[in-house]
Amino acid sequence: KGTNFQCFSSLRHDDLKEMLDSNKDSLKLEAMKRIVAMIARGKNTSDLFPAVVKNVACKNIEVKKLVYVYLVRYAEEQQDLALLSISTFQRGLKDPNQLIRASALRVLSSIRVTIIVPIMMLAIKEAASDMSPYVRKTAAHAIPKLYSLDPEQKDQLIEVIEKLLADKTTLVAGSVVMAFEEVCPERIDLIHKNYRKLCNLLIDVEEWGQVVIINMLTRYARTQFLNPNMNEEEEEKDKKPYVMDPDHRLLLRNTKPLLQSRNAAVVMAVAQLYFHLAPKAEVGVIAKALVRLLRSHSEVQYVVLQNVATMSIKRRGMFEPYLKSFYIRSTDPTQIKVLKLEVLTNLANETNISTILREFQTYIKSMDKDFVAATIQAIGRCATNIGEVRDTCLNGLVQLLSNRDELVVAESVVVIKKLLQMQPEKHSDIIKHMAKLTDNIQVPMARASILWLIGEYCEHVPKIAPDVLRKMAKSFTNEEDIVKLQIINLAAKLYLTNSKQTKLLTQYVLNLAKYDQNYDIRDRARFIRQLIVPTEKSGALSKYAKKLFLALKPAPVLESPFKDRDHFQLGSLSHLLNAKAGGYQELPDWPEAAPDPSVRNVEVKDSVQSVPSVIINFLNFAFFSSEQSSEEEERKHERKSKQRKSESESESDEEEDSESESSQTESEDSESEAEVKKKKKVLKKTHFKHSNMNICMYSCQCSFISFQAAESKPPSKPVKKDNKKEKKEMSLLDLDDCKFSHANMYRPFLHLLLCLQTISPSSALKSYEMLHRITGEGLSVEYCFSRQPFSPDANMVAVQMQFTNNATSDTKNLHMEDVKLQSGMRVKEFPEIELLPAGEMVTAVMGIDFCDSTQAANFQLCTHTRKFFVSIQPPVGELMRPVFLTENEFKKEQGQLMGMNEITEKITLDVKCRNEHSIVQRVITAANLSRVPCGSDKECRFAGRTVTSSSLVLVTVATKEEGAAKLTINCEKMVIGTMLVKDILLALTQ
């Protein structure tokens, strides 16, 4: 039969060989398709090798591709024949088309034939200096392949890696770090000079490369920086205060946006980086992203939960706000359920334990009995960790003893046993109750646990214990081994404490055990008899029998299996398995003293480039240039940087920059595009022509950020007057003689980046009119309360003003004068606006301390020709700022603001405003408050503090049937309370 089959199969292959030899591409293609389909199914087609390899130079691109697939699969087994194909690839390496060069290198390096190692080495070296970044990327990919084929090439390969690490394109970065990790992860010195570049490129590297780079940088940072949490562990004597290395900060800052990646592996990589490297106070940001991943595929959930379980032990507070995200659904797979349970248990503390226990109670009713058992274990752990609920838990578990399901009862018994060990004297009732269970319960582990308990605490149940032994003696022969051992144990303990009643029983049990089939039991019986029954032969030990058996035993510690698992790098396979996997790189401990940070400094020539690269990066975030070929892009890039070196102004840069701004402004402004363009031109001409720095400032102004808010210095004033200052600032960026350290050079830009990050949308804000176009003779002013903290003075409310010049002539020297205020009120004036050209618009921010009153601030708005009397009156809702409270804090605070401080109003909600969502929207629009989480869906709560006196303002909207609702406001300041009631009432009913 076998030979028949062989004949048949070789016949079939003959047919394929014929097709491969034909002149028609379509036949060749058909044959190759059939062969590849066979490979895919795992069939052996190695006998076709000679026929296939002939077609390696075939002109048809699809045939060629399939031949490559075949070649890579079988070359290792047919080395001699495979060599025939090499010349084709060598030719390909010289092709003018970069894609053909890359593909030739890819296939060549995938052929695992030792004899071509020198050829591969040469090809990789050449490709590493190729003009095309895509070919260089392929070279990086080829490095680990060659290394696995011949580890002796390591030194030469490291040279190539070093060269490619210096590459500045995002395309290469991920692949070369991957090669670094596989060939020479110990050569951390190669990273120093490339560290900052890698940090800055990171956001634009493809997803998979990001993961590899982040993991590598985590290890790097552990060797180069100081532990940011070191002060937390040791009580400080006179150690130097910790200052974070700016490079450490750079890494944290540049990885953070990647928490928003769609790729779960990237998110996890950033999360582990923050967990291992960030100061304690900053780690919290990763929780939200990790919780988001819980909505992903169940495999992703599984891995994420493993990591959350480890993290939640060290940093419990981080996940507490997301407690409910770990609630278990009956449809979750078992391994997910168990992990969620683990996390819930880790998160349990005095304040949330009642919620968690209530949740656990519903789990006990589940149909999945393994899960129920795990839940009971979890209750046990909560009870050991949190003393306050120990009795509650114990009572709950005792109730479970009457459960119908034996597994549930058994698990409860085991857990109760552990809990009782902590304070046995209090619970003799429970021990009695459990003694009765021996009649019914059959699960060996549970029976054994009960017997151990009775034996251990026989003094608390002196009457029952001997009776239990009697029953057990009767059933001894039918018991499981572990139960038998505990019967012997019980007998021994009773013999020592109450020999009068139990002597005979013990003798009987020991005799039964002596002839047991299990040698463990026979052994134990013999040992115990010697120990407790004194004979002339028995040695000194029997004197201490009582001490031995009835010694005080420490209560078991119920620990999380995830404890201390964080010595493995989180997110790694080794962490998941809790065992070191092959190739795992240990996460180094923090150094005692920081190694020299200057190793990361790049020579002046390069450092000049790296500053603009920050700017470029920043601008790239805002606007991706749409060049299609990266080669072109690179050339341009190089040209630019050359320009930068030679002159401090770069024309081409400005173009790109202003483009990016236009895209920002366009979306914000409702103006027509043409107008924007015009404005852009004018502003470009008049103001900000000099440096990138200025352009950044401009972009900030356009996006409604006052630079003043971020900088304590006077804001960017017009060019003429402040020319000196400008020059000084420019010298920071003077690219020719740059002698500043990196940190200094980055700072202004990072500052800008930061202030960009904190801005929130202004579209939702209500604006008020300060000066009408007609009264203002062409100048119109609108203002709104931006709800942003006013940084020069925290007690002030930020007022954002928008000046529009509708006239045909320019307005100059816009400023304020003659401020009239009620006593106690203060104003921080907006900086003078030198010039507002005709048809233009500009914004400015001022701060007003209203002293928690709705009194208006009156002042004169002056231009170079006119003065206008204007006033700003705040709605009461703007006199506060949101604070975050938990439900419990809210209730506590509310309890202290009763009586006179509480105002209640019954209202009928507007028809359109009967769901929580719109209620929340309307309240938050009316007053600057923040939402307080709440367990009931009938109530919405909000909290804030007044800006000046920081008095609490608590708002509750309780909804009832058919739009009826009750509005309650608790506030120390009764005037504020009364006014706020009116405003919110209006907002909710109209």
Added chain:
Amino acid sequence: MILQQQISVELNMRNSPSDPPCQSALFKGGHQNITFHQHVNPSQFIVWELLQDGPICRRLFSNSGNFWHTGTISCNIPELAAEMIHSLFLINHSGDIFLEKHWKSVISRSVCDYFFEAKEKAVDPENVSPVLQTPHHYLITIYRDKLFFLSVIQTEVPPLFVIEFLHRVADTIQDYFGECSESVIMDNVVTVYELLEEMLDNGFPLATESNVLKEMIRPPTILRSVVNTLTGGSNVGDTLPTGQLSNIPWRRAGVKYTNNEAYFDVIEEIDAILDKSGSTVFAEIQGVIEACVRLTGMPDLTLSFMNPRLLDDVSFHPCVRFKRWESERVLSFIPPDGNFTLMNYHVSSQNLVAIPVYVKQSITFFEMGPCGRLDITIGPKQTMGKTVEALMVTIHMPKAVLSANLTPTQGNYTYDLATKVLVWDIGKLNPQKLPNLRGSLSLQAGAPKPEDNPSLNIDLKIQQVAISGLKVSRLDMYGEKYKPFKGVKYLTKAGKFQVRT
């Protein structure tokens, strides 16, 4: 021809304590099993065979007479260089391997036996642990569309990296052929194989963007397959892929359409747990914006929302400029061509989450007699003034429930005896006449009354509304001159919506 390579191996396994350790071993690679020759003394030798993936050695043959002994062996085979994903096996629901792909040397499919063992133990395919450890390999598996994607790993690698990649493979197959099933994969086995070849190089992901892949390997269309059979044409793109070269790797170059259109679907799912009394234990909204963009050239789009503050947490397609979002709360991006997921978001503050329906239910089992009663009514709660459609209730009954004799006032119900799943398909929810399902359940005679009450899983759809209230305010296009057709559609669905009883 068998590759024979001499490597030094130290064996601490000896047949008897007096035996010298194995000095030299012959390593046979490829498909063959690995065998070791142990020369006990010049005249005696033993051949050991290393069983697949285990430190277990079986003595195959010796010239001293004893055959077929087994023992343990531990050997220091020099560490093979690391790679991320070594091999991939596709396995169907019943446990047949129907496709294998190796990116390095071949690993025998018997490595999957460890997986099959674990699969046997787990009742449900979903309960198989995604990460399994075997003596020489790690197996990382995902379960998608009733198929297992099993990858073989040899060294440390972030598990999520592999899992995410495997899902990307499944997504790509889905994207290319419209579904991801065994029959579809086998019908297109060559294309799938070519895709796998491009997606991973030496175990490291190379091209995973659908736009790039489609330039290299064209997805099949009916027309093309007809033409190809006639002319012998190919599915391989004859233009070389340029997408990979640009700094916008997700968009292919030279896109041209006669009708330029950009459509966005805002789809929200409500995840909730309601307790017996109907109050919310936990609720959140998961939203996703799916885009279908067919625009000529290199359009630069800006999508803005009326109320972006609603969004509590977001994740983006790599095309979205994160800084613009941070500073202005608008989505600014150069889109990939075709269908893609623009963003995922999360609205968590549970009081913001509208619960569209309420459920009144009672499921009781009587102490006396083998029966129980079931009574379920569903009514509208917060539906934003829209109709609730495709309403469906699924209940996993306790094992003891034999059959159900129920009467629905609307829709129809089925009870699957094998899986114990009761499904009530209601359809549209009419607020004037609330759907009700009531009747009796019969239990296995003699079985104890079930302790636990099953929970209800609700499915529903509400068209034309995003339940969180999220609204797109405008879509602007820059960089191109034509006027595209634009559209936004909203849909709300129940996600994991569970009512406890």
